[in-house]
Amino acid sequence: MPAVSPSQRFFRMAMFAALYALVLVVLSSWWRTTESGLGCPDWPGCYGKLFAPLTPQDLSEARSYFPRQPAEEERLLKETLHRYFSGALGLLMFPLVKLGWQLKKRLRRQQVLLPGLVFMLVFTQVILGILTARLQHKPVVAMLHLAAGLTTFGLLWWVVLREQRFWRPVTATPAAVLRRLRLRALIGLIMVAAVIVSGGWLSANYAALACPDFPTCQGTFWPSMDIVNGFTLWRDVGVEYEGVLLNLEAATAIHMGHRVGAFMAILYVGWLALHTMRVGAKDNLCRYGLLVFILLIVQLGLGIMAELAHLPVVMVVAHSAVGALLLLSLITLNHVVRPRPRE
Secondary structure (H helix, E strand, O other), X not given: OOOOOHHHHHHHHHHHHHHHHHHHHHHHHHHHHOXXXXXXXXXXXXXXXXXXXOOHHHHHHHHHHOOOOOOOHHHHHHHHHHHHHHXXXXXXXXXHHHHHHHOOOOOOOHHHHHHHHHHHHHHHHHHHHHHHHHOOOOHHHHHHHHHHHHHHHHHHHHHHHHHOOOOOOOOOOOHHHHHHHHHHHHHHHHHHHHHHHHHHHHHHOOOOOOXXXXXXXXXXXXXXXXXXXXXXXXXXXXXXXXXXEOOHXXXXXXXXXXXXXXXXXXXXXXXXXXXXXXXXXXXXXXXXHHHHHHHHHHHHHHHHHHHHOOOOHHHHHHHHHHHHHHHHHHHHHHHHOOOOOOO
């Protein structure tokens, strides 16, 4: 059996870390949807224990310590698993950064910096996770937690793309066409990322059911909305900036913000995918455009079905998973249309 070179080992470690991050993004959606993210009110322990208190005696003791937040066995277990799964990603980054540093003379400098940046992002995720536990009613912290997780996943996938040999930057498409396509692909990536983050704001504020119908919202295409309260960042969950309960108009504004953003992204990214298929036939760019288009349609369908079915966990998690894959496909498209590095 031939020996594995350090460069091959670096690629395999980066691929494993990227796939692990993808699984973590999907599991995080499951934890968030089942409201398990606030299962433990303290950190680093959970109700003062290293692992979730699951015995009757430990549960009784935990409830006496935190009477305002009764301990629920299922939520405790899920949140503890969330913490350990997330911490494992940080451990995966140690050997990746170390190997990248050892290979810095043979690898491009960016391949040393990117794993280091991901490691810092994972550390930031830990801080945001602590703040989520300690500031349990701050939707902006939960939204930033999601955004940092997606950025971590995206950067890890970019590391993989720069090391693999299958999806190479294209060469047959005219340079002028590629220059325009690069900017358009980048805009599409930013739009999809923004919609995903707005979905995090939606879920953090429990505003997904503010519009129980589709394509209308509360029976009209433009319902009454309270935009100021809906998009006040620093406040508690379900509370306006003045300290009173978040009204339906504010929740509707959050929901409609996500809908409008998603509608704009669907129109633009759908056009981008079709445009890529049309101009990139010589370089097989059409397959990347087709992948983006298929994932976009599936994501739209899952979003509509999840809303009409009143947010079943399976559909919400699938919606998050396909959203992450759509982001991955756009990152890949941005990779293949970039200037080809000199060999």
